[in-house]
Amino acid sequence: MSADSTRDPTQANRRALYSDNRLKLGLFGANCSSGRAVTLVPERWSGSWADNLRLAKMADAAGFEFMLPVGRWKGYGGDTDYQGETLETIAWATGLLAATERLTVFGTVHAPMFHPLVAAKQFATADHIGGGRFGLNVVCGWNADEFAMFGADLRDHETRYELAEEWLQIVRRAWGAEEDWDFAGRHFTLRQVRAKPKPVGGSRPIVMNAAASETGQAFALRNCDALFSMPPKGRLDLFAAHIAGVKAQSSSVDVYTVAVVTCRPTGREAEDYFRHCAIDHADWAAVDRIMAMRGDTRERWPDDFEERRLHQALGMGGVPVTGDPDTVARQLADIAAAGARGIALSMVNYAAELPFFCTEVLPRLARLGLRTG
Ligand SMILES: Cc1cc2nc3c(=O)[nH]c(=O)nc-3n(C[C@H](O)[C@H](O)[C@H](O)COP(=O)(O)O)c2cc1C
Secondary structure, eight states: OOTTGGGSOOHHHHHTTTOOOSSEEEEESTTBTTTTOOBOOTTSOOOOHHHHHHHHHHHHHHTOOEEEOOOOSSOOOTTTTTTOSBOOHHHHHHHHHHHOSSOEEEEEEEGGGSOHHHHHHHHHHHHHHTTSOEEEEEEOOOOHHHHHHHTOOOOOHHHHHHHHHHHHHHHHHHHSSOOSEEEEOSSOEEEEEOOOSOOGGGOOOEEEEEOOSHHHHHHHHHHOSEEEOOOGGGOHHHHHHHHHHHHHHOTTOEEEEEEEEEEOSSHHHHHHHHHIIIIITBOHHHHHHHHHHTTOOTTTOTTTHHHHHHHHHTTSSSEEEEESHHHHHHHHHHHHHTTOSEEEEEOTTHHHHHHHHHHHHHHHHHHTTSOOO
């Protein structure tokens, strides 16, 4: 692909996130206060629009492929009200698409919270504004308190995915050429549907699903271009087996994951800062609340409760990647070698830490053959 042809919104280019890089890189969670670091440190991420805009422009200029938001409606409490301020993800994506040139920007959308025809039109609108760079990360929800706030029913686990399947069928049909169609499902009944404009380029936004369970992953395999998964306990050996399992079922589904990056000139500095933020100054009250909401109790996990708690504080799960630039590049390469198509990175303060990452780590990834620059 030439530099120019990668800009055409063909389905293949959308899926490649408009780049030839073997390993796609993105930023995850910047739309939320504190991002993905459950920490008290004062330099933690603000999540403000001004900071998001600044960050997206930097990432765009540096050749990052994507930005992925967290879909969250209510803070987790604790001393910082962790993720208490969150920019709504479709509006956030639309604003960033207008201000950038290359990035694919995802919305992370709770299927039960948005009527699918409203959602399909918002996605098409964002896609037009971005010239084919909108992506959809569809999630079903897991926080009962968020759903209660809406007066909505979280539903049992299987029904959540059943609803999401109907929802996504409707969204994809609304994006397609058909007109004046009816839909009669268990969750939606629609008559004489017209939805225009269509996404740009005669193609559709790529669709990703973030899930952990077998049902959720089966949903992604049936309906999505990509599955967004966390390595179990951050372990790459388990992750490689997981990706091999996904690929055995559907070679066309890409697997993306999450890494929590702390990169400093020396390994010692990186480890010290990591400990400072994620252990010495973790927002433990928020961590414990998240653990409780997930049903992760000491009784349930007698052998590794503390390990799980720590893992939560380090960045809500995801692989901790801590060290000097050589170490960080090597660890990201290891994640790629496990089979990940792309990695969504988080940092304590994304905008403050990204320039060093771009100057030092991107050229190393290029030398490792994972990126062109
Ligand atoms: C990488 C990753 C990112 C996720 N992002 C979100 C999110 O932004 N908002 C949300 O409500 N749930 C998010 N989830 C939760 C999942 O959508 C899902 O509800 C949870 O992993 C439980 O999995 P299950 O639905 O397969 O049981 C995420 C999960 C993963 C693995």
